[in-house]
Amino acid sequence: MTASITRIREGKARIRESAAELYLKSEQLLRFRIAFALIGLVLSVCISTFAGEEFEFFSTAYIVGGVSFYSFVALLALGKLRHSPSRLKFFNAVLITLDVLALTGLVHYTRGLESDLYVLYLLPVLLSSYTFGRRGIYLSAMFVTVSYIGLLTSENAELLPYIFSKHSSTGLAAAYTGRLWLRILGRAFFFSSVAMLWAGFCDYMSRVARQGAERLYEQLDANEKLVHETDERAKRERLINFINKAVRSTLELDKVFKAAVMQLSTAVRSDLVAIIYQDSQDSALPTVVQRLHVTEEEKAQGKPSSLKNIDAEICRFILEHKGAYERDEKTGTKTKTFVFIDVLKDPLFAPISSQLVESGYKTLMIQPMMYGDFSKGVVLLADTSADRKFDQSEIVLIKVVAGQVAVAIEHASLVRELSQKNEVLLEKNLNLDSKNSELKTIQSQLIHQEKMASLGRLVAGIAHELNNPINFVHGNLPYLKQYVDELKGVVAEIDKLPEEDRRPVDELKNKLKYDFLVTDLDNIIADLNEGSERIRHIIKNLKSFSRLDEAELKEASVTEGIDSTLKILSQYYGRDKIPVNSNLAELNLPQVLCYPGQLNQVWMNLLSNAAQAMSDVSAPHLDVIGTLEADAVLVQIRDCGAGINTEIQSKIFDPFFTTKPVGQGTGLGLSICHSIIERHGGQIWLTSQTTPGPDRGTSFFVRVPLVAKRADAEKSRDSFSRD
Template sequence: MFEDITERRQAESALQQAKEELENRVEKRTAQLTYAIEQLQSEIAYRVEAEAALRQSQERLQEIATREALLNRLANQIRSSLDLNIILQTAVQEIRDLLQIDRCIFVWYRPDSSAFSSEVGVVGDRGGFWEFVQEARNLAFPSLIGYKVPVTAVSLLTERAFDKQITRVDNARDLTDPLERRFFFSVGYTALLALPIHTQSGEIGVVSCAHVSCYRPWRDSEVELLQAVADQIAIAIDQAALYKQSRTAAAVAQAQAQQLEQTVRELKHAQAQLVQSEKMSSLGQLVAGVAHEINNPVNFIYGNISHVNQYTSDLLSVVRLYEKYYPHPAPEIESELEAIDIDFVKEDLPKTLSSLKIGADRIRQIVLTLRNFSRLDEADMKAVDIHEGIDSTLLLLQNRLGSQVGVKEKGQIVYPAIQVIKQYAKLPLVVCYAGQLNQVFMNIILNAIDALQEGSSCALVGREKSALRPSQTKQPTIWITTEVSNSNQVIIRIGDNGPGMTEEVRQRVFDPFFTTKPVGSGTGLGMSIGYQIVVEKHGGQLTCISAPGQGTEFVIQIPIQK
């Protein structure tokens, strides 16, 4: 029994020892678990704080990225377009989309207060006004484009803008200034964020972000963003102004260059005209001098031909009387009569005197034509007969109008006679510079003759052959018609059935120094000077109608009395 008690005590002692050991283990494990839970809770708290900081950082980065994207878009817009209206419209649209506001407007300060919209509910006064020029808005609200608000209606806002201060109103109901409250309510603003822009040229503008539906607390990040945008807009405005100035300067320089080019052309024209005028003046003086010198002996001959004719008639009458009463003259006289063939002399002498009279008449007519063509004594405008000038020109060119033989390379060429068809209307006397107008007729008809001869396709015949034969059957012809238009103008048409001109040649026919003739055959001044004579000196028109194979026609229109 004693052994049983001992064994039981040993068992209880072992049990107690095991219980204490178990309790120690549980306590130790509990402490470990408590520490692990505390560590886990600390880790969770740290991670929560980190996630919150990460979210804030991401939001900040997103705001920065959005801001940079907006600024980049504005910068790209500035680089791609220097149109100020496009830049401002893009800016206000981007700002509105980014800030999700009801309205974004750009306004300019205008020193002139002469005009503004009365729909804003304010009265204008001196000191200038603010003009709404660009906007992006919710379509549910009316547009404010074109509104003009006098500075007296927004004096505090104007002072802040002039002092480069930001206007930041979260709730319009908190405003204390009555003028500001009145302006806010007149345009329907409940919140406003406005940043001024001062350009290098002295202009003042404002980027205005407004809310209409409710109040809007503005964040500092939004103010920073708007400030950066305002800086970009200021740069854009200055660049647009510089671009406009450069464009203006370039336009002025181009205009000056064009004016200088025009002056050079006019000087060339004047020089060409002076040269041609001097040549024509010298030629006119020479023609007038020759005509005068020829006129004196011709008048002497013409005036004495009638007397010589009468004297000859008297002498022949005496000879006939001698023959009647002395039919048998002395042998010496009879021998002399046979030697001189008195019968032929009596028959031919009147014919010779008649031929002399015709020749003197012809010379007198040519002299009169030369004087009429040169008109050296009629430098001023004078009423003249246009037909007389045309006829004088044709008379002087008579040798060119007849059949001619020319030399070309290894043979001879026949230029057939040119037919001239005149269709004159009944014209009044025309007040004009007759000599200069005759010069125009001369140049046009000479060009027509040259064109007809060049395009006549005459036969080229070898020098060893004596016959000259034209190969063209169509006779070269020049038509000259005159008429009076309803606008009291005289119209002279000079046309030919020559080869005509290409459109390129026709457009340049009046250009100075332009010619299609071979080198040495033409100066290219005739038609240019003729154009100046008709258009500038007579206030008329000179046009050319031509096509290849259709001939050419020049139409001269001059007023009957300038």
């Protein structure tokens, strides 16, 4: 039976007055008593607060505490009576008795007879209807009535002697005695009537509940078949959903086949369930995934199934002859499922009769797995019984499973084909990405090269325009000094004349302040010489920096290139700016075979970046350290800026990578530097320290070979020119 049917039978058992049901009701009533007692204790505290000494709080609290105590004890002892209905009934009878006694005391100490609290006596009757039948309900009502009358009598006990007094028939005693009797009898009759009516109502409601339970029991019996069918349908839906999930979650057909076979063997009772699949790319025997039925005895003993797996020859025969739907030529109908009872008598299976006899299977159901008009294999169910019949629900289920597995096979085939095409496309994309990256690098280098070339041409033009006039000025300064000296000589000769003869000249000299003019004129000529020399030196630096368009390798000085670049960057470096500590002049480095303009471009980028990195440093300084190696010159440019984080150091030479704000950098400078140094056969790298301290900052190292391989350098130059 299924789990749903089991639950239905358990529901029937709970409806009946069983020990388990009585135990649960008893437990619920005990919890109700505990809750009621706790609420009563809270109410007692509240009433005592407002009523004062008129309310007997401690007596009431003792009673409420007693109810809580015996309820807790009963709750602990209830577990030992779980399987004994008779003891449980006696147990509940004792509890009802204790409840009545507790309520009697509670009504007494709270003066409930004078108020409406005596209605609490009806509570035990209600509780008894929960665990007892009709007899128990009325017995509880009678017990409650007797308790009430006893309490009423005991509270008026001091007045009862007047009833039996010899003077009870005369005077005030006679009048009071009659009223006392009427009061006791009236209240007793009223309460007994209410108690019996309440008992009748509780009995009626209890019988209504039992009748409803019986009707529910009948309805459950009537719906048992429907529930069983629904359960089978749900099982089929779960199987289909499971296979759909397996199809979506994996592309491995073996896992899909195993999941389908396992679930199908659970849903359909058959000795063998198999999926036979012929891979179109494999000419060998078909793939067979099968599962044998294991009996309960074999499961208990831990033994494998005594049945045999289907033979591969049988599987191939089934695929060849019943692997697809068959159409009736006369009617045009398609046969989609093939069921063979006692297959040994069917002439179709005569070629493999010996294999079938050996396997022991006599009934076969074959369901082709079709995707459109193409067969993907078959689902095979085999049974050793010759009269095994498959009902319609089983056939529908197997058809659905076959369709889902066919979809999985087609899906895997399409994914495999798509994967192969993706691999080819990925390879082409990788080549394309490489070309795109190369093109982007070339474009970036071309842009930067054009910018630097334009700058070089501009600088060269300015230097040329300045060079002619400054040469004219510089060339005439010696003649100017010579002429001035000759004039001074003439004046000196005049000073040798007699005083009377030179008096007009002396007056003119005093008037013109000759001595001051001569001294100041010498200073002016000296300043002009110094200024012209400085302008000539600046023009020389500009010419050195502008050597970007030189198309041939030349020997050039690294020291001169760096010095000229520092002078170009005079807005950063120099007097009252960033001091530069350099040892290049002391080393007397030899010249290197290079493209000077390109190397100047490297120094320009590195030195300008260093200056910008130290813009927020209070005491900046730059170190330029040269080292002469065996076959190269190593230059270290070290700043004292914030440093470069380790996470981005590997990207620092990538094209378009920059740490500067948007609009303040293109990310091309260091990429161009890296490309230029590599084309010279050298290396460029960096080290950086971000931890505050004396070593904080970034050092760029540039190694330039003394003599580059001319062929490689020319090739690089040609490539760079084409870029």
